[in-house]
Amino acid sequence: MALEELAFLIPVLPALAFVITFFFGKKLPSGGAIIPIAAIAASFVISLMITLGLLANPEEVVSQSVSWFAVLNLGVLIDPLAAVMLCMVSFVSLLIHIYAVGYMSHDPAKPRYFAETALFTAAMLSLVLSDNILQLFVSWELVGLCSYLLIGFWFAKPSAASAAKKAFLTTRIGDVMFLTGIIVLTADLMKLAGGFTDGVYLLRFDEIFSYIPELSAMQANFLGFEVSHLTIITLLFFGGAVGKSGQFPLHVWLPDAMEGPTTVSALIHAATMVTAGVYLVARTFPMFIAAPDSLMVVAYFGGFTALFAATMGIVMNDLKRVLAFSTISQLGYMMLGLGLGATIGLEAVGVSLFHLINHAFFKALLFLCAGSVIHAVGTHDMRELGGVAKVMPITAATMTAAALSLAGFGIPGTSIGTSGFFSKDPIIEAAYLLGEHNGNWIPYIFSILAALLTAVYIFRLIFMTFAGKPRSNYGGHESPSSMTIPLSILAVFALVFGGLTRTGFMEFLEETFTNSFVNVDIGSLAGLGEYEIVHAAGHEPLLILWLPVIIALAGLGISFVLYYLKAVDLGAVASMKNPVYKLLYKRYYQHEIFTEFFSIGVVYGVVAFLTQVVDVIIDSIVEAIGIVTVAAADALRRVQTGVVQTYASVVIAGVGLLIILVKLIMEVL
C-alpha cells in the first residue's frame, strides 16, 4: 500500500485518540497522554514521509475525495503548502503533548486535557489537509471549538469561562464572514456551472479556481462601488482570517485566551490555530491575487496589526500577555507578507508561510519557556520575577534563543542568522518593494516600526524575568526533562531552521498551485487583479537590507538600558497619569468600546427593546383577546338578571328592533 493512500489517517488517528482518551483516559496511565502522543507521532511520520516524497516530485500531489452529502465532498489534498503546514502542526503538537505530560502532571482533569488537545490536533490537521472550502470551514469551526474548550479548561475559574466565551464569540464574527464568503461563492458557482453535475464536487479548490476568471468578471454594486464578486468573496474570507488570526479589530480575544494552560497557548494560540487565517489566505491565494484591492486590504490590516499589537506588548506586565500581543503582531507580519503578493506575486505565499513556520517554532518555544517559568515559580507577573536565569538556566537559555529569533538577528546576504531573521526580513523587504513600485510606503513604515517595538518588548521580557535579582519570594527549580527536552529541540529549530531551508522552502511552496490537482497561471490571475508583479528581491540598497537588523539591535539596546541597567526611572512614564501609557495599558480601551459600548450598550439595547416592547406588543395582542373575552363574558352575563319580566321585555324589544334593523339594512342594500 502506498503511503499516500494513508493520508486520510493523518487527522483520523488523533481523532480516534480523542475518543479513546476521552472515554478511557482515567483508566490509562498519565491520563491517557500516551494515546494522543502515539497517534500524533504516527501522523507526523506519515506527514513527513509524504512531504519527503513531495519534495522530490512537487507535481504529484496527494489528492483523495469522497462524496459527503449533496454535491459536497470530503477530501485530502497534500500539496507543498499543506505539506509544510502538516509537518509543522504535527511536529509542534507532538512536542507540546510531550511537554504537557510534565506540565499537566498535577491536574486531575488530565484525560479531558489530552482528549481535547488530540481533538484539536485532528481538526487542525483536517483543516490543513482539506481539499475543499467546506471541509476547511468545518475544521476551522472545530478548532475554534477546541480552542473554546481549552481556554475554558479550568472552567471553575470565572475569568477562564469568560475568556473562552469571548474567544469563541469574537472568532465567530470572523467565521460568519467566512461562511458568508462561502455562501456567496457557492451561489456564484451554481450560477456559473448552471446547476450540478454528477461527480463534480462544487466546493473543491480545483473547481473553485477554474471559475476564477468568471468570478472576477461578475460585478456587484456594493454601497455605490462597483466591485467584483471575487473581491467580495475574498474580503469575506479575509474577514474569517481576521477573526481566527487575531488581526485588528478582532484580535481582542487572543490576550484573554491566555487563561488556558500555557501549553494550550503555545499550541493553539501561538503555533497552529491562529495561523489558520494565514493558511486560509494562502490556500485561496489564486482568488486573492485575481481580486482587485483584496491583497492591499490584507497588507494594510496585516501591517497595522503588526504595529498596533506591538505597542501594547511593551506595557504588559503579564508574561503570557506579552507573548500574546507578540503573537498578534507576528501574525500581522504574516498577513502583511501575503498581502505583499500584490507586488511579489506567488513568492508572498512562500515568504509568509516561511515566517509562519519559523514563528511556530520560536513562539511555541517562548510560550513553553514561559510555561516552564510559571510552572516552577507559580506566577506570571513579570514585576514579581527577576533573576530566574539562575534557577532555570535551560529555560533561560532557550528562551533567549527564541527571543533572538523573534527579534530577527542575522547578517543579511549570508546564511548566518536566526530563523526569525530569515523569514521576517523578506517581508520587510517586500514591503519596501511595494513602496518603491507603488509609492505606498505605509506598510513598510508599519513593519519597520513594529520590528523596533518587537525587539523592545521581547528583551524587556527577558531582562525583567531572567536578569537581575528576584523581586519577590518565589521558590522554583528547573523543569523536568519531559519539558526541557522539547524546549531544547524547539530552540534548535528556532535558531537554525530558517538558515538551513530558506531557499528550498520558497521554491517548494511556489509549486503549490501548479500540479496534478490544480494548475493556475498566477501571472494572468494577477492581471485580473490589476497587480503589477516584480521579482526584485536582493538588489535593494544596502541600508534597506541592514535596516531591520539595525532596528532590532536598537530595540535590544533600548531594553538593555531601560530594564537591565535601569538608567532611566520609568516610574513617571509608566504611570496611569501618562495618557499614552494609560491608552496602551488599557489596550486602546477596546474592552470599553467592544464589550461595554457595543455588545452591552447597542446589542443589549436592541434586545431590550425587542423583549420589552416588540414582543410584549405581539404577546399583548394575543393576551388582550383573552382578557377582553373574559371581561365581555362577565359584563354580558349580567344581562341575565333572573327576573322574568326583563326576559319578556328583551324578547319583545328584540322583535321590534329586529324588524327595524332588517328593514334598515334592506333599505341600505
Next chain:
Amino acid sequence: MQINRPAAFLVVLLFLAVVVLGTFGTSWNTVSELPENPADPSNVEGLGMLIFTQYVIPFEIMSIVLLASLIGAIYMAKGEGSK
C-alpha cells in the same frame, strides 16, 4: 332588578308601532262583502266538517294536549311536595 315601567312602555310602543305600521301599510286581499247574516248556520257546519276531516290530526293532537296539561297541572298543583 326592578321592573322599569317607562322602559316597558317604550318597548311596547315600539312593538305596537312596528306592527301597526306593518298592518296598515299592507293592502290586504279581502273579499268585497262580508256574509250578511251572522246567524248563518253554514259556518258552524263548515267548521265541524273541517275539524273532523281536514283537521282531524290537530284535533287528535289537542286530545293529547289536554291530557298532557291535565297531568301536568294536576302534578304541579298537588300539595304533597310543598315546603
Next chain:
Amino acid sequence: MLPVASLLILVPLIFAAVTFFTKTKEQAAGMGLLGSLVTLGITLYAYMNFDSSTAAMQFFESMEWIPSLGISYTVGIDGISMPLILLNAIVIPLLVVYSWSEDREAPNRFYGLILAMQAAVIGVFVSLDFFMFYIFWELTLIPLFFMVNIWGGEKRAHASYKFFIYTHVASLVMLLGIFGIFYASWQQTGVPTFDIRELISQYQFFESGMLKDAIFLALLFGFLAKIPSFPFHSWLPEAYSEAPTAGSVLFVLLKIGGYGLFRIILPMLPNAGSPDLFIVLMGLLGSVSILYGALLALRQKDLKRMIAYSSVSHMGYVTLGAAGLVALSVSGAMFQQFSHGLIMAILFMSAGAIHSSAGTRIINDLGGLAQKMPKLTVIMMLAFMASLGLPGLTGFIAEFLVLTFTFANLPGFVVIALLAIVITAGYHLWAMQRAMFGVYNEKLGDVKDINSLQVFSMAVIALLVLYFGLNPSPVLDMMITNSEAIVSLAAGAGV
C-alpha cells in the same frame, strides 16, 4: 409488505389506550416503552424497505371513507415524511426511558398521552387526505394541552390555554383554507375529493383572484403559526417553558407546521396568485424569525425560555429554506426539522434535569454545575454546539444548506439570518458560562448528576446528532429526491 403507514398510527394508539388502563408506574412506563419500541421497529422496517431514489409515495394505502364528500382513508410515506416519522419513532422511546425514573402523579395518563401524541403526529405525516390530515392535526393538540396543563410549571394553566386556543385558531383558519380548496376543486371537476395531492394539482386550474390567494394564505398561516414563525410565536415561549420535560420534547417533535410547508405550500406556491410576493413573505418571516428569536433568547433568564426562543430562531431556517425554492435549500429546511427535533430534545432534557436536580432554571441562580454534573455538561455542551450550528453536527448541515442555497434567490434575507449566527453563539455560550461554568453556587445544595437512564437516552440522541452531522446522507438523500420533485414543479411553472 406490511401496511406500515396504518400500523404506525394504530400501534401507538392501541398501546396508548392500554397504557391508560395500567395501574402502577412500572406498568405504565413499561407499556409506554413497549409501544414506542414496537413503533420504532415498524419504522425501522419501513426505513429499510424505503426507496430513497424515488419521490413517489410508498407504503400507499387507500380506501373509501365518506364517498359523498370525497373523503377517503389514504396514507403513504415518502421522503418528506419518512425522516420525520423516524425522528418521532427514535425520540419517543428514549423519552420514555428518560422519564422512567421520575415520580409523578397519574403515570398511566402521562405515558398514554405520550403514545397518543406519537400516533397523532405520525398520523399527520402519513395522511394523504386533507380530512384525515386535519383530524390528526387537531388531535395533536389534546395530549399537549394536558401535558402542559397537568404536569407543567407554575403558570401551566395560562400557558396551556394560550397554546391550545392560539394554535387551535390557527388550525381552524387552515381548515377554512382546506374547505376553500375542496370546494373550488369540486366546482372545477364536479367530483368532490379531499385527496391532498389531487387538490394541489387542481389548485393551478382555479380562477385567479381573491379566493385563490385566500386559500393559500389561510393554509400558510395555519402552518406558520404551528412552526411557529414570527410574529405568530407568542404561544411558544410559555408553552415550551411551562411544559414538563416530556411535554417540551413532544413539542419539539411536533414538526407538522414545517411538514405542511413542504407537503402542501410549496407544491401550491407556483400557482398561487403572485408567487414572488409569497416567497418574499416567507423569506422575510423566516429570516426575521431567525434573528428575532436569537435576540430574544439572549435576554431570557430562564434556561427553558431561552431554549424556547432559540427554537423560534431555528425554525426560521425551515421557513427560509422553503422560501429558497432550490432543491438543496428545501432539503436543508427539511433536514433542519429533523436536526432541530433531535437537538432540542437533548436541550429540553438537559434543562429538565437541571431543573429537577438544582431546583431552578434561572440561569443566574445556577453556576458551576459542571463540577457536580459532568455527564450532563458533556452532553449538554454537545447539544449546545449542535444548536449553535457547529460543523460536524446536524445543525450545521441544515443551516449551511439553507443559507447557502437560499442565497441565490433571496440574498437579503440570508444576510439577515447570518447576522443571527453570532448572536446564536452568544446566548448559548452565555448560558453555558453562567449555568455550568464558574464557581459552584453553594446555595444549590448537593446537586446530583443525571442517572444512567437519562445518560443513556440523551447520549443516544447526542450520538445521532453527531452521526447525522457527519453522515447526513441516510436521511438527506430522500429529502433531496423529494425536494427536487417539488422544485421541478415550481420550475415547470416558471417560478
Next chain:
Amino acid sequence: MIPLNFYLGLAALLFSIGLYGVMTHKSGIRLIMCIELMLNSANLNLVAFSSYTDTLNGQVFALFSIALAAAEAAIGFAIFMAIYRMHDRINLDELNLLRW
C-alpha cells in the same frame, strides 16, 4: 263595512296591552291574564282574517288556539300554585335564584 284594519289595529293594541302587562306585573295571576289577552288578540286577528278572506281555516285555528290557551292557563296556574306553596306569594320578580 268596517275596514279590516280596524280589527287588526284593535288586535295589535290588545296584544300590546298584554305585552305591557307581562312586562310590568309581578303577580303571576295577572301575568296569565295578560297572556290570555295576547292569545285572544291573535284569535281576533284570525277570525277577522277568516271573515275577510272567506275561508274557514282561521276560525278552526282560533278554536284550537282557545283550547290551547286554556290548557296553557291550567299549567300556568298549577306552576304558580306550586310556587305559592313554597314562597307564600307569587311575586315573580323575587324569583331570581337562577341568573347570570
Next chain:
Amino acid sequence: MVDLMLLAPEIAIAVTGLFVLVTGIFMSPQAKNMLGYLATFGVLAALGLTVASFGTEAVMFSGTVSIDALSQFFKLVFLVVALLVSVAAIKYNEDSEHIEEFYALVLFATFGMMFVASANDLIVLFCAFELASLATYALAGYEKQNPRSLEAAMKYFVIGSVSAALMLFGLSFVYGATGTTSIPLIAANSGLLVDNPIGLVAVVLLIAGFGFKMALVPFHMWAPDTYQGSPSVVSALLAAGSKKMGFVAAFRVFIVALAALQPDWQLAFTILAVVTMTFGNVVAVSQTSVKRMLAYSSLAQAGYIAMAFVVMTPMALAGGILYALAHAFMKAGAFIAAGAVVWMVTSEKRGNLEVPDHLDNFKGLGTRMPIAAFAMMVFVFALAGIPPTAGFMAKFVLFSSTIQAGMIWLAVIAILNSALSLFYYARLVKYMYFLPPEGEKVGTPFPYALALLLAVAGVLVIGIWPEPFVQWAMEAASVLV
C-alpha cells in the same frame, strides 16, 4: 285511505305514553320502576319503525301531514333524545311516586315534536308545537320541592307563552295574507307578503316564536335559567330535543312556505346567528355552573345551526340537519352526565349542594365516576368540534358549505367562536381529569351509564363513519330545496 303505518312511530309513542300512564296508576310504588323500561321499549319500537320507514314519502290527511325525508330525519333526532332521556330517567326517577307522569309527559312531548317535524299545515304545526311546550312546562318543574326547578318552570312557562302568542300573532298574519294555512299553498300565494311590510313583521314574529325554542339571542333569555334549574334529564330533552323542534318548524315555515321572503328572513337569521353564537360562547366562558355553561354552549350551537338559513345551499342545509342530530347526541349526553353528577352530589350530600352542578363538584370526576367523566369528555370535545366526533363532522359539513357559498366572513366568525368555545370545554375536562377528587369513587349508575354510552356511541359513530348520516341529511335537505 291513508296508510296509518306511516304514522306508526307516532302512534307507538302515544300508545306507550297512555299505557305508561294507565298502568302506573295501578302499580305499587316498587313496581313503578318498571315503567322506565317500558317507556324505553316504546321509544325503541318507535325508533325502529322510523328507521324502517326511511325513504317513504306521503302526504296525508288532506295535506296536513307530510311524511318525507326531513320529517323522518327529525323524528329520528327526537326519538334518539327521547331514548336517551328515558334510559337516564330510569335512575333519575328511581323510587319516585310519579314515574308514570314523568314518562307520559316525556312521551307526549316527543309525540308533539314528531308531529311538528311532519306538519304540513300551520294549524298542525302550532298545535303540535304547543303540545311539546305544555308537556315540558310541567317537566321543567318536576322537582316541586326544589325552588330552582320551580323557577325554571315558571320562566319557561312565561316566556314560552309570550312566544306562543307572538307566534300565533305572526301565523295569523301569514294566514291573513295568503288565505290559507297549508304550507304548500302559502308558498304558492305568498305574493302579498312579499310586496307588503306585513311580510317582514310576520317573519320576525315567527322567528321570535321559533327562536324561543331554538334559543336564539335575544329570544333565549329563559334558556340558561331553565336548563340550569330543570332536572338534568329534562334539560337534555329541552336542549337536545325541543330545540330541534324549533329548527324543523323554521325549516318548514321559512324555507318551504315563505321561500318568497327569503331576503327578509335570511338577513334576520344572519344577524341572529352571529349574535347568538358569539353571545353564547362569550358568556359561557364565565359560567361556573356546568349546566348553565352547557346552556350557553347550547345557544352557541343554535347559532351554528342557524347558519344553515343564512347560507341556504343544499350542503349547508344538510350540514345544519346533520348538526341537529349530532347536537342531539352531544347535548343530551352532556346534560345526562351532568345529571349523574347532580345525583352523586345530592345522594352523598357532599360538595356544593346549593348548585349541585357546580364545576367544583366535577373535580376528579375521572376517578369518581369514570364512565360519566369519559362520556362528558367525549361530549365536550364533540361540542368543541374536535375530531373524530359527530360535532366535528357536523361542523365540517356546515362550515365548509359556508365557504362553498363564498361567505368567508361568516365562516371566520363561526370558526373563531368555535375556537373560543374550546376554552370552557377544556376547563371542564381539566376539572374532571386533572384536579384531585373530593370524595370516594362512586361509579356511574347503570341507567346513566347506559344512556351515556349510547350517546357516546352515537357521537363516535357519526364522527368516524358519517357516510350514511351525511346521505340522510342530504336527502332531508333535498326536501327543502
